[in-house]
Amino acid sequence: MTCFAPLNSRALIAVAGPDWRSFLQGLITQDVESLQPGEARFGALLTPQGRLLWDLFVVGREDGCWLDVEAEHRDAILQRLTMYRLRAKVELATDDTPVSVLFATDADPVAEPGAGWVKDPRHPGLGWRGYGAEAPAGATPVKEAEREAQKLALGVPAPRDWGSDRLYPIEANFDLMHGIDFKKGCFVGQETTSRMKRRGQIKSRILPIVFEGPAPAPGTEVLAGDRRAGEVLSGAEGRAFALLRLDRALGAGLTVDGRPARAEVPGWMADAVGEAATEPG
Template identity: 40%
Template sequence: MATGAAGYAVLEHRGVVAVSGEDRAAFLQGLVSNDMLRVNESRAAYALFLTPQGKFLHDFTMVDSGGALLLDPETERRADLLRRLKMYKLRSKIALEDRADRMRVAVAFGTGALEALGLQAEAGAAVGFGGGLAFTDPRLPGLGARLFLPADGLEAALEGAGLTRRDGAEYDRLRLSLGVPDGSRDLVPEKSIPLENRLDALNAISWDKGCYMGQELTARTKYRALIRKKLFPVTIDGPLPEAGTPVTLDGKEIGELRSGRDGVALALLRLEEANRAAEAGLSLKAGDSGLSPRTPEWDTTP
């Protein structure tokens, strides 16, 4: 199949959890970074669960389906998210449920993928599909669609829409080439700052919703212009260094590499030095390889 043809992949590293009950939106409204009042069966969103100090803990997309808000945290970390949510439940009329045993998270990408699912190229637009929901990725439409589907019949539903199963590595390379981080693969729990990782430009934060966990320090970071580092997509000349490898410019350490594959990766870099390197065409170093950073086209923030 041609590289750009429409296909789908199942994201095994993401699992579905549900928050149901009449207080579900109000409960999450005080905890997550996006506005739950805008989330429904026709509108999905991307959000963060932060520490009180505004540091990353979890990220997920979410949509309302059949009286429950469905979230897709990382598979190996979903128990931690559920534990943290239970801490704040108190008297809220909600129920928390792990649905990873019967629902799957899939992505559809490539030329014509959104059209095959009846979706508009508008971030977060959602429609019913295959006994679940499909929605244009709320971070960036260029990533294609995300789907929460029953495990039984997933392949039949997607292939019935004209999509062919693809290797998940193809989707991962698309993500990396666009400069989009993926949970704890690129963000360090309890350490990473959302704005350093461009998550504000990926529609993760509502600036007018009011208080939520970590809101005060997140807002302070924005309005006091306290950003000294940012996440950059980088092209790699040479073998792929391991995640965490220091990145240097003229022998000076200016950041570190995050996830990568097939000659593309993400790197958290000091903003001043990375911009200077990009403008002057200078090559950064990570191990024995050269790195060329660029600013993602979708991030128009200064």
């Protein structure tokens, strides 16, 4: 079944002007120099110390781009961008074009829906993101919660999992969701991010955990025996995201809220997480 959901949690910032590409290129984790109209790339704005502040999608337009960001943080992001603008010839403005998503609840990919839609770059199963786009004929309208349930099933975390200024982007799997371009050159927080990737210093990642019953409260400890292996971030019945220490959580019998649990490594993460888990202590 193909589902259409308005994303009321997302909002847009319009970026234009002669220097828009060079301006963003020096700030965010994603390359924008080669971005084409009608293409979306996933990325983030980091702190100078390399921690993840906010995720974003850069959506190419004929005269600039949109930044697709969390609605509740749009004003703060706009303020941060304005602070960095200095003498750059860049125009920044809020844009009320609605954001939506088109995705499938089965394994069949959603066919290209046409104008106003761009491919979600993070994972093939995530379908298409719409900007001022109408629901295609035959699509079933659903609430945004259905989209979040699909992401949980795929093992794709969300902003509520990584928060702001808490985790490094690699801990939130941005490197595996095509959210960091390690070849683009300098950006804010680049030094720490590149060093973690180069040295393999990836001790923790967000992974799904499975268990019986309702989701534990965010912040609940995940234990491997009597040792802390991580903490719950968000979840639903029988499944949640947790920030886990890979050396303790993978292959171990876990408990959460007194219940047996186990870590699950989605197939799209398997190679990278397996390599990281074997890094020395």
